Amino acid sequence: MVQWLADNVFKMMAEFILPFLASWTWIPWYTIALLHVAGVMIGVISVLAMFLIWLERKVSAHIQNRLGPMRVGGWHGWAQSIADGIKLLLKEDIIPAMADRPLFILAPVIIFTASFMSFVVLPFSQYIVVADLNIGILYVYGISTITVIGIIVAGWASNNKWSMLGAMRSAAQLVSYEIPVGLSLLAGIMMAGSLSTVDISLQQGGGIWNWFIWRCFPFSFIAAILLYIGALAETNRTPFDLAEAESELVSGYHTEYSGFRFSLFFLAEYANMVVASALVVILFLGGFTGIVPVSFVPDVIAGPFWFLLKTLLLVFVMIWIRWTLPRLRVDQLMTTCWKYLIPLSLVNLGIIGLWVSISG
């Protein structure tokens, strides 16, 4: 996609305005196009995060029989998140005197960049993908793990007992749930025989009955559910939000952060929710393919529509779960992962492997 943009949009536009540019071969059109794509992607992430924060507040309010934000911007407080974003940008930036200053500054950068880099391989349609890496799923699995480092760095650098405890818990939780997530990802990869996100989505094309979630029923379905549960834990969402258990740890690893640095943690959390849901969608729910084999609109519109619709539906379920279920205790958290999810996903992996081996 970037190559196409570079050749057909940027180069042609520039040559149309200044014809002599055509003879300049040293201009890096590809990188220029890539910079624009990255800028648009930052915009997409910011808008998605702001929309999801607003949605979360509205959904939580309605679940608790309240109205939620109603004032800012007119219709149901749609501009609330924008106002909050500007407010956070205007807030004083406090770095505690005893904090480990370089690490304190580094932590939000690590967390935000890790979640931003995951967006490289998300396929919005067959061609609208920043880079169709041939190890796409492994790439997301690896890059999103870097968040753990950011969380530990944030907790350690804050020099605050709540932050430290929150960071340690969070790290233990994230690494534990990594394993069922990895084993469940493998189920989809085995069925597709590929790690490329575009390739996996394309193989599920041609209607809802071709989605991987129906293959090898019900084991693929179980893998999808396990992956989703793991995704909830990986994004620190209730019922697994021990990292920021506000009733015991103030707000965990980002207790000491304020102003824009704090908003980076929030941005990254919502971006991670989107990435985690998108992984489930790509592997089991058909990615950018529609629910019927025929399409009346061009792929450029239908692909992003279906991809975002499915992803946001899963994000909505995450929000729904958060405001419905109570938080687990730390021992229950570990028991759930090591004694239920991991044995289950190991057995599930074996059965799906057998099925793929026989039928494929």
Next chain:
Amino acid sequence: MFDGYYNAFWFLLIGIAFVLVNLFVSSLIRPSAPDPVKLTPYECGEESEGTGFVRFNPRFYIVALVFLIFDIETVFIFPWAVVLKGAGAHVLIHMMIFLTILAVGLVYTWGKGDLDWIRQPTQW
């Protein structure tokens, strides 16, 4: 071939640049009124005792160790999963042997009580 990774590398740079630019913009418009009390750690209004670099439960180390084993296992399974389709029975059998060894390891750790948050004395 490395085009995709070139894109990912630029995303890394842009991500860092986005944060730095925003912090810079924010530093131009935000107030700055430092105060010694404001710069102390927030521990629910109590004056904090000592530093935040406290000792923590050794359980976290055990979790990290067990995680390492299983995560490396997952990495080994990834290439296998890609080639499994249409590769024949022996490929499956080899991985089943590998998975069985791991499952035995999991059962052993379980029996030793290392998967419990509060460790019970060894049961066998």
